[in-house]
Amino acid sequence: MADVETDVLIVGSGPAGGAAAMLLSTYGVPNIVVTKYSSLSDTPRAHITNQRTMEVLRDAGLEEQVVALATPQHLMGDTPFCSSLAGEELGRLHTWYNHPSRLADHALASPSSICDMPQHLMEPVLASAAIARGTAFRYQTEYLSLDQDADGVTATVRDRLRGDEYTIRAKYLIGADGGRSKVAEDIGLPMVGQMGVAGSINIVFEADLTEYTAYRPSTLYWVLQTGSDVGGIGMGLVRCVRPWHEWLIVWGYDINGEPPDLTEEYARRIAHHLIGDDTVPVTIKSSSAWTVNHLYAETYQSGRVFCMGDAVHRHPPSNGLGSNTSIQDAYNLAWKLRLVLAGVAAPSLLDSYSAERAPIGRQIVDRANRSIGETTRVFEALGLLSTDDPAQLRRNMDARKLPTPAAEKQRQALREAIEFKNYEFNTHGVELNQRYTSAAIVPDGTPMPENPRDDELYHHATTWPGAKLPHAWIGRDRHRMSTLDIGGQGRFTLVTGVGGEPWVAAVEGLPVTVVTIGPGADYEDIYGDWARLREVGDAGCVLVRPDNYVCFRSFDLPQDPSGTVRAALSQVLGRRA
Structure with missing residues (x-):
């Protein structure tokens, strides 16, 4: 026992x-x-x-x-690419949906914000x-x-x-x-892939870097210096832990050689190297070596x-x-x-x-892992095969300032390379377009909807079975809440509208809560957003699992709503009649 x-x-x-x-x-x-x-x-x-x-x-x-x-969203995303925090800036990118157009997408997608x-x-x-x-x-x-x-x-x-x-x-x-x-x-x-693809180190430190960071608030500051293309995550990184005095550096090393001796002196030297100002007092908190992996089960x-x-x-x-x-x-x-x-x-x-x-x-x-490789476009835009020679690195950076056709082409390439990093920092679709296919999802015979925009960069809200329930603001008793708030809480929720009242009787005795949305219903569709997003008729329904994923939908009211929803729920629960 x-x-x-x-x-x-x-x-x-x-x-x-x-x-x-x-x-x-x-x-x-x-x-x-x-x-x-x-x-x-x-x-x-x-x-x-x-x-x-x-x-x-x-x-x-x-x-x-x-x-x-x-740290809130508005302090996360004015992300620079630079030679050091105190040095020259090559360009910036609005990250974590802080670009005005992406901020709108972000606000429309969820009642919650990234942080x-x-x-x-x-x-x-x-x-x-x-x-x-x-x-x-x-x-x-x-x-x-x-x-x-x-x-x-x-x-x-x-x-x-x-x-x-x-x-x-x-x-x-x-x-x-x-x-x-x-x-x-x-x-x-069963695992697929490889451990130890590249070598990297983390250095956690304290330093007041307000002078170099507060005017461009960001979670990440990317630094292109000698050695920044070796190992690591594509480039040197100074990451803000707490604005603007707690920091973490990510720096690479050659995984085929010996890992660096992580002394306090070594860590402080790397910190000053990336800050670009060795007069800044730096307190090293910890240092650790780790490896970049590419492995999944x-x-x-x-x-x-x-x-x-x-x-x-x-x-x-x-x-x-x-x-x-x-x-x-x-x-x-x-x-x-x-x-x-x-x-x-x-x-x-x-x-x-x-x-x-x-x-x-x-x-x-x-x-x-693909995002690491895409950082090489920045190096390529500057005409760099490596960063071994600091003088050559400096010359290639300076070349973009010349009034020549070659420099104009280089400037364009650099802008495009930085813009391409949206695929690392603004992948709304990767985060929210996760679709499930399993026995716990009842398909309705329709194909997975195509995203009219880039599926990695942009969220596409849908009630297709296997997708996350779309967010829409709804109202009740002078209070506003999200459609996600009426689901979850460890329970199944059936959402219907005006004319869908028979669904209430249909789920009697089942572990399902019924919610109606529409004029005179449980909740008002105060902006009309739910009607635009639900993809079913007023009397149809969307059945949502406890994790707020759609597991079944009916476009309209069937002849036998009780039999229909019971069969669907039985399939999801693995209890086929």
């Missing part, structure tokens, strides 16, 4: 594990988190928190808490909420192995304080143990064991997709575990987790 028992055991306390624990406890599912570390993350690492993740946190009641701690929430601030929010809602956290507890059978999983762990080993019995286990996941290894998840599940986060998608920080995808993995799985454990859904529902999230993991791994 196991020493400890629970419904779900979570290995790892990072963004994926913390979010899974928080969501499971929100849904009332008993769970335990084990982490071999003595504390949560003490470095900023992941930081960009996109709209979809903020929607997840909104549904979980944590959005306001995160907004209060995060910069460093990991060492995000993890305590998730963990604190998880503990307050019922999660048992066990620090300094190292996962060693697992053994699963038809009824559950028995994990062996070691208490690193006492030194003894004991077992935890769970009905399901989640491996959220990072980029060198032992859980993923133990269950033999083809499936996320083996029996009763699931993996999420960096355990199954390992990639550089480009595009800011890491912690976002991890938290969204947890959002996809948590409600499914809850319904299966409650006996509402068949265990087969859990198969949809891997079917839905594994393609997303592959997409973001490829996108993040």
Whole structure:
């Protein structure tokens, strides 16, 4: 008999594990988190928190808490490319949707805004909420192995304080143990790609850089200097952790050679090198070496064991997709575990987790690594094959200032190269156009809608089954809320309009909440936006899962609405009649 028992055991306390624990406890599912570390993350690492993740946190009641701690959108995106912070600027790009036209797209897509929430601030929010809602956290507890059978999983762990080993019995286990996941290894998840594609270092430091940054507020400052094309993430980077005194540098090294000796002197020299002013006092907080990876799992599940986060998608920080995808993995799985454990859904529902999230993991791994390669266009525009010769680097930069046809061509190429980095910093479609295909989605016979604009750069709202529910502002009792606010909360929601009242009787006895939108209905379509976005008639319906994904829709009222919606819900829950 196991020493400890629970419904779900979570290995790892990072963004994926913390979010899974928080969501499971929100849904009332008993769970335990084990982490071999003595504390949560003490470095900023992941930081960009996109709209979809903020929607997840909104549904979980944590959005306001995160907004209060995060750097807001308007301070994130006046991003320069320069020779150093104090040196010459080559150009700027509006990033994180701060260009006026992209800001409009951003506001129309979601009730939530992107922000910069460093990991060492995000993890305590998730963990604190998880503990307050019922999660048992066990620090300094190292996962060693697992053994699963038809009824559950028995994990062996070691208490690193006492030194003894004991077992935890769970009905399901989640491996959220990072980029060198032992859980993923133990269950033999098939991996595609390569670890250690390039070498990189992080240097966390404190310095008052207001003079060089506050007039162009940004999360990222890209620096082209000697050595900036070696390893790393495409170019030297000075990242703002907290305006304008906490910073993190990303700098590369040749992964085929020895990693640098990360002394304080070395770190300070690199910091002054990128700042471009060695009179600025710099306090080094930490330095660490890491590798750029290009690896993803083809499936996320083996029996009763699931993996999420960096355990199954390992990639550089480009595009800011890491912690976002991890938290969204947890959002996809948590409600499914809850319904299966409650006996509402068949265990087969859990198969949809891997079917839905594994393609997303592959997409973001490829996108993040492609963004590194696209940085070379900046070097090419300046006529640089390498940055080994600082004098040549300076001459090539200066050449663009000449009144010659060649210089004019160079200036145009540089503008286009910087503009092309929209595919790293403004990929609204990558973040919000994630479409699911699985047994937990009931197709309606229509093809996946085509985006009239670039599918990576631009969000395309649709109620196509497998897409995220579109955001529209609706009203009730002089209050405004999002369509996303009437969904979520661990429940299925059926949205209909005037003439759709028969759907209310149709779902009687089912775990579904019905909401009507229209004149005299539960909510008013105050701007007419929902009518434009819903893609069904007034008496039709859109059935939304607990993760605010559309799983079924009917364009109009069928002859047998009860039989229709019951058949759809039965398919989603894996309980076909």
